Amino acid sequence: MKERINEWLEQHREELLADLADLVAYESVAVPTDGTYPYGQAVAACLDATLALGEKFGMATRNFGYQAGTVELTDGEPTLGILGHLDVVPAPASGWTTPPFTLDIRDGRAYGRGAIDDKGPTLAVLYAMRAIKELGLPMAHNVRLIVGCCEEIGGADMVYYQQQQAFPPMLFTPDGNFPVINIEKGRLPSAFSATVPTDTLPRVKRLDAGSVINAVPAEATAVLCGYTADEVESALAACAFDGVRYELTDGEEAVLTAYGAAAHGSTPDKGCNALTALLAVVSRLRGAHEPLRALSRLFPHGDTAGVAAGIACADTISGALTASLDTCHLAESGELIAEMDCRFPVSETVEGLAAALRCQVEAEGLDCRSDGVPPHYVDSNGAFVQTLLRVYEEQTGQKGECLAIGGGTYVHDTENGVAFGPEFPDEEYNMHAPDEFIPIDALLRCAAIYAHAILALCGEE
Ligand SMILES: [Zn+2]
Structure with a gap:
């Protein structure tokens, strides 16, 4: 039968x-x-x-x-x-x-x-x-x-x-x-927050990317206030990453959108993170948005192993740590919050990695909050x-x-x-x-x- x-x-x-x-x-x-x-x-x-x-x-x-x-x-x-x-x-x-x-x-x-x-x-x-x-x-x-x-x-x-x-x-x-x-x-989902000054020009007025922490964002958008088209174009020229496409609208308030490719947050190297590409551009623009530059330094485009965030590690049975900055929202009020998906090998602990991450993130002037799930x-x-x-x-x-x-x-x-x-x-x-x-x-x-x-x-x- x-x-x-x-x-x-x-x-x-x-x-x-x-x-x-x-x-x-x-x-x-x-x-x-x-x-x-x-x-x-x-x-x-x-x-x-x-x-x-x-x-x-x-x-x-x-x-x-x-x-x-x-x-x-x-x-x-x-x-x-x-x-x-x-x-x-x-x-x-x-x-x-x-x-x-x-x-x-x-x-x-x-x-x-x-x-x-x-x-x-x-x-x-x-x-x-x-x-x-x-x-x-x-x-x-x-x-x-x-x-x-x-x-x-x-x-x-x-x-x-x-x-x-x-x-x-x-x-x-x-x-x-x-x-x-x-x-x-194991998992180490983490949130980073800061306040960006809102009383200066030119400035990044808003930034939005990602809706869930476990998906690499395929799209990220920033509203840019008071920049010349030349300034933005030259920042874009310096950030021509493989698989990333940018769109820029004209005007006093220009909207810059980066397009990449989605992937599951646990396999960030299978996607192309539109958020980290956008942050790379925004970091090159003048203005008081230092927290956005800090995020870009911690998560440079293409770094999916947590190298710059100070948490890279690996073992033979479970492989290497992955880290992916998957959401980011800068409100007009200046409140900034971003979230990272992170998966770590069985030989590491939540406590050890959370401490290493916090140290690196706080040194960049951002608040850091991590949850952890053991392997x-x-x-x-x-x-x-x-x-x-x-x-x-x-x-x-x-x-x-x-x-x-x-x-x-x-x-x-x-x-x-x-x-x-x-x-x-x-x-x-x-x-x-x-x-x-x-x-x-x-x-x-x-x-x-x-x-x-x-x-x-x-x-x-
Ligand atoms: Zn499922």
Whole structure:
């Protein structure tokens, strides 16, 4: 019967895509909200739709205050939990070939916000469970799909969930990479602030870049007051970076926009930071905006390893530290606040790096505030991880091995969770960027891998 899983999934390809189109249509960006829907109506509606699918497939579901929901494969306490999420990062329409919240199938791919992160993979899990159920494959233990509602803004959903219910002893999330991620770097998200004088001319009146700390900004804008066109042009000429394009409007208040390329904040070298490019230009203009120059000295364009910020480091199991200045806002009042995403290797500590960073940042005259999350590490030799690796090898013919990454996945704060897919090695899916997609074959392959993993871990022998 096991052999029939992949055939069953192939027969349900169109239905799976139709359900994915339904879920993608919810503009489920989590927005903290008072009242019944803690992350807004769109996220709540998307959760309702997902749980309704579970019910339709004959599985028991539960809604945890619209923070999270669960779908049970069978009865009893589960030994395996699978943790996906329904919220997505914002998708400004610019840069997309087709509207981000309308699933578009072209060239064997399904394009839409959430296609790869994480609606597609979550649905692949639900279809894996459905395949097992409809094929009547006997289970020795229950499996629980847990869907969260605010992964992209910090995961308070799972804090709430765990107050109601513990995670099962085995846990994976389809919200990372294949084969298996068992090491996740620590995080040191930090904010820098200062006040810029507002009573002088010429001056930088406003500056805006980035909306979330974990995405490299593709666009950054400054409003420049009282500069001559020549002054700005000569600053621009000195900042001709690869992959950066500038636009400048005329006038007493000129608007200067830098365009780069978005990327996930944990892999800043895959993008091109429009903010650091803009700061490089602005730093060259005269005026009292010393804090902006300080930011540019701490984060010179192209430095994604925290060298100038004084925190560069690396180790062999988890690689090098990454640092990315991802948001910056200078208000007309002169208030300046900027945020850095930083991921550090398992050999370092939150305390040590936070102290080194603060020292460097305060020396530049900026206030510095850091939060920290220690690194995450699960034994690669345990039976659970070894089973996942074996299933991956059987289903793909590729070598199954553990990975260390900089991006904290959804299981970072859990005791024993690992990430298992959905991204296959050496493939790019535009996650968190315009034209996010999942190849349809990859979506089905994910579902097959998840179904076989469920059977290997919880099926009857
Ligand atoms: Zn995700």
